Amino acid sequence: MDLWQLINDFFIKLNKLDELIRWGGYTILAFIVFAETGLLVGFFLPGDSLLVTAGLFAGKGDLNILLLFVLLSLMAIVGDTTSYWFGRTTGPKIFSREKSFLFAKDHLHAARAFYDKYGAKTIVLARFMPIVRTFAPVVAGVAQMSYPTFVFYNIFGGVLWVGSMLSIGYFLGRSIPNIEEKIHIVIVVIIFLSILPGIIEYLKHRSRAVK
Numbered sequence: 001m002d003l004w005q006l007i008n009d010f011f012i013k014l015n016k017l018d019e020l021i022r023w024g025g026y027t028i029l030a031f032i033v034f035a036e037t038g039l040l041v042g043f044f045l046p047g048d049s050l051l052v053t054a055g056l057f058a059g060k061g062d063l064n065i066l067l068l069f070v071l072l073s074l075m076a077i078v079g080d081t082t083s084y085w086f087g088r089t090t091g092p093k094i095f096s097r098e099k100s101f102l103f104a105k106d107h108l109h110a111a112r113a114f115y116d117k118y119g120a121k122t123i124v125l126a127r128f129m130p131i132v133r134t135f136a137p138v139v140a141g142v143a144q145m146s147y148p149t150f151v152f153y154n155i156f157g158g159v160l161w162v163g164s165m166l167s168i169g170y171f172l173g174r175s176i177p178n179i180e181e182k183i184h185i186v187i188v189v190i191i192f193l194s195i196l197p198g199i200i201e202y203l204k205h206r207s208r209a210v211k
Helices: 003-013 019-040 040-044 047-060 067-095 105-128 132-143 147-175 179-210
Strands: none
Touching: 003 019, 003 040, 019 040, 019 067, 019 132, 019 179, 040 067, 040 132, 047 067, 047 147, 047 179, 067 105, 067 132, 067 147, 105 132, 105 147, 132 147, 147 179
């Protein structure tokens, strides 16, 4: 299979996570968890729903839950570390880059606003917020956050995020018969819950603007 065919298959299966996991197994899971924070272009990847779906597979005995937890926690930590050093090396000039297909400048500024509000805790909180988690470690690097501080929050946040998402899927897989047949419903619920904090923050902002 050539590279372009591999890439094409990846994007075709990206909106059918059960098929994606059967196709790529541990390798594709590790890549996506790393890429979502380790590559600036990874903001569109389905981190939360992918982890829950992987947990479902583990609950059914198709994947090893311990291996998933160790491997994906490591990938999450390495991904944030990569972005942190990219931000630290690039510095503030990254905010002056023009928006392009591969660079979401608006998302970067949103992450900076989140970081300005929550400080170092952003590295943990952003794990549970799609898009923000992609750019938060970059902003931390640009802001010259102390590396030991970053490492602490990075490890804590990565392990907490991966562990909690896998646990939800694992529990559902173990406790609900034939849950894999309703996996699309589970994914929709997870996506809604993952964007809920953003919706709440937007409504609060609108409310303050009206006042």
